[in-house]
Amino acid sequence: MLPLRRTATSLWxxxxxxxxxxxxxxxxxxxxxxxxxxxxxxxxxxxxxxPQFESLLPSLYPSSVLLNPSCVSLTLSPLSxxxxxxxxxxxxxxxxLPSFSPSSLPLDSPVITSLFLDLLSTKYPPSFTxxxxxxxxxxxxxxxxxxxxxxxxxxxxxxxxxxxxKIHEKMPDSEPGFLISAMCAQxxxxxxxxxxxxxxKSGFVPDKVSLTNLVGGFxxxxxxxxxxxxxxxxxxxxxxxxMYTYQRVIHGLCRHGLMEEALRVxxxxxxxxxxxxxxxxxxxxxxLGKTRRIEEAMIFWEEMLQKGIRxxxxxxxxxxxxxxxxxxxxMAQKVYDEMLKKGFKESTVSCxxxxxxxxxxxxxxxxxxxxxxxxxxxxxxxxxxxTTLVQAFCRAKEVDKAINIYSELxxxxxxxxxLTFTPIIEALCEEGKMSQAIEFMRCMDEKGLQPLExxxxxxxxxxxxxxxxxxxxxxxxxxxxxNTRPKRVTLNKLIESLCLGRQIQDALLVVNAMVEMRxxxxxxxxxxLVEQLxxxxxxxxxxxLDEISAAV
Numbered sequence: 165m166l167p168l169r170r171t172a173t174s175l176w177x178x179x180x181x182x183x184x185x186x187x188x189x190x191x192x193x194x195x196x197x198x199x200x201x202x203x204x205x206x207x208x209x210x211x212x213x214x215p216q217f218e219s220l221l222p223s224l225y226p227s228s229v230l231l232n233p234s235c236v237s238l239t240l241s242p243l244s245x246x247x248x249x250x251x252x253x254x255x256x257x258x259x260x261l262p263s264f265s266p267s268s269l270p271l272d273s274p275v276i277t278s279l280f281l282d283l284l285s286t287k288y289p290p291s292f293t294x295x296x297x298x299x300x301x302x303x304x305x306x307x308x309x310x311x312x313x314x315x316x317x318x319x320x321x322x323x324x325x326x327x328x329x330k331i332h333e334k335m336p337d338s339e340p341g342f343l344i345s346a347m348c349a350q351x352x353x354x355x356x357x358x359x360x361x362x363x364x365k366s367g368f369v370p371d372k373v374s375l376t377n378l379v380g381g382f383x384x385x386x387x388x389x390x391x392x393x394x395x396x397x398x399x400x401x402x403x404x405x406x407m408y409t410y411q412r413v414i415h416g417l418c419r420h421g422l423m424e425e426a427l428r429v430x431x432x433x434x435x436x437x438x439x440x441x442x443x444x445x446x447x448x449x450x451x452l453g454k455t456r457r458i459e460e461a462m463i464f465w466e467e468m469l470q471k472g473i474r475x476x477x478x479x480x481x482x483x484x485x486x487x488x489x490x491x492x493x494x495m496a497q498k499v500y501d502e503m504l505k506k507g508f509k510e511s512t513v514s515c516x517x518x519x520x521x522x523x524x525x526x527x528x529x530x531x532x533x534x535x536x537x538x539x540x541x542x543x544x545x546x547x548x549x550x551t552t553l554v555q556a557f558c559r560a561k562e563v564d565k566a567i568n569i570y571s572e573l574x575x576x577x578x579x580x581x582x583l584t585f586t587p588i589i590e591a592l593c594e595e596g597k598m599s600q601a602i603e604f605m606r607c608m609d610e611k612g613l614q615p616l617e618x619x620x621x622x623x624x625x626x627x628x629x630x631x632x633x634x635x636x637x638x639x640x641x642x643x644x645x646x647n648t649r650p651k652r653v654t655l656n657k658l659i660e661s662l663c664l665g666r667q668i669q670d671a672l673l674v675v676n677a678m679v680e681m682r683x684x685x686x687x688x689x690x691x692x693l694v695e696q697l698x699x700x701x702x703x704x705x706x707x708x709l710d711e712i713s714a715a716v
Contacts, residue, residue, distance in 0.1 A: 488521025
């Protein structure tokens with residue numbers, strides 16, 4: 165990984181220097197020697213048929229033959245078509261030969277360039293593509309600019325920004341835009357912005373993709389001041405924002421609930437003649453739906469249809485979700501039926517939306533009915549399907565049914581989420597079933613899931629409620645050791661229970677903790693403490709009373 169914390173200035177100038185120090189690859193021979201045709205066929209056969217061909221080839225051919233540029237090209241060309249992984253192994257084998265020199269292989273030839281462009285294409289899974297990128301970034305080979313460009317784009321596509329920096333250092337020509345996009349992918353937005361500004365001083369003209377990624381990153385983070393600066397900068401340098409740039413801005417505004425501003429941007433670009441596409445309409449409709457502005461969402465839905473823009477499944481699900489959240493299941497079903505008529509099939513996502521809507525409005529029986537019907541309709545249930553029902557049953561104080569759903573989830577081999585465990589644990593605490601609650605907390609811990617702070621508070625209050633105040637005190641101590649901050653109301657409840665159990669010393673320890681957290685005692689709890697102190701006739705009671713008074 166690049167020493168990623170270098171300043172924008174040093175990073176910029178180190179890349180400019182690197183351009184001058186990398187020697188270009190030696191051109192490949194145009195025509196292979198005739199006798200190499202047969203040799204390459206033999207090598208190819210050995211690679212395909214011998215699992216450990218790396219140890220066998222050096223005994224069959226001298227290095228001068230194995231590293232002959234024409235021989236390498238003739239071997240790689242057919243090998244890459246049917247055995248792409250063997251192609252990678254073959255190149256790694258060549259690089260480990262004693263007489264290997266990076267300039268001895270024709271890796272900038274059209275044949276090799278075509279091979280690597282194919283290996284970096286979307287037809288291969290990301291796991292294989294990562295192997296190819298590792299070879300490009302770690303091997304001593306010099307590839308063509310086309311391969312380097314494709315590898316940088318691919319690394320961003322498969323969410324491997326670290327590889328962008330490694331590959332970029334090998335390039336004979338600097339491509340700062342890829343570095344900016346990689347920094348954005350890592351969330352290092354201000355570093356990317358500083359790097360951009362430093363580049364502009366050196367005459368760098370940024371590309372639209374990297375600038376849009378930077379705009380999108382700040383928009384996602386909710387830093388719309390920087391978004392505005394970047395949009396103006398794009399215009400200043402002659403890189404005009406396009407529809408995709410504004411999509412990123414609108415998406416960020418909707419994400420942060422700034423619907424009025426999102427609508428302003430939407431209407432502004434529409435009035436300036438931008439062609440509003442399906443993605444942008446879907447984003448606005450989704451934002452309006454999530455903020456319960458269903459009538460406005462439907463206006464944009466109708467406007468989209470009038471313009472001849474055909475909704476996709478995501479867009480249909482967005483408007484169905486909006487109707488469900490508003491409790492208008494008649495309209496939700498109407499849109500759902502229309503979606504099916506348009507040729508879209510029921511899916512896990514669409515069913516989860518309906519289940520979530522039913523549960524939100526207390527119609528659990530309908531949600532459970534749809535949940536049970538999903539396998540019969542050929543629709544897979546996922547962890548969201550189960551978790552939604554678990555939450556609904558817990559809200560309805562039917563924790564036993566929630567646990568049954570949880571058990572079904574586990575028996576299907578799925579991994580429960582934090583949001584699956586939390587409502588069950590809190591519902592069990594509410595019912596005073598502490599042993600079961602602790603067992604679920606243990607299961608959650610075994611899966612590496614950290615409880616929400618409110619869940620720890622639930623345990624303390626529940627222990628107090630069932631008269632297990634010592635356990636509540638022990639739970640608090642554990643929370644403090646883990647630097648988990650309990651709520652003020654929780655500590656007041658614990659002090660109250662300790663006073664009722666005449667455990668005044670423990671109560672004072674909790675008071676000290678409250679003072680350190682700058683919490684205040686509730687007045688009724690203060691009176692209980694004072695009464696206990698007076699009845700116990702504790703020594704230095706005046707000093708203790710002063711400390712208690714400081715917490716009121």
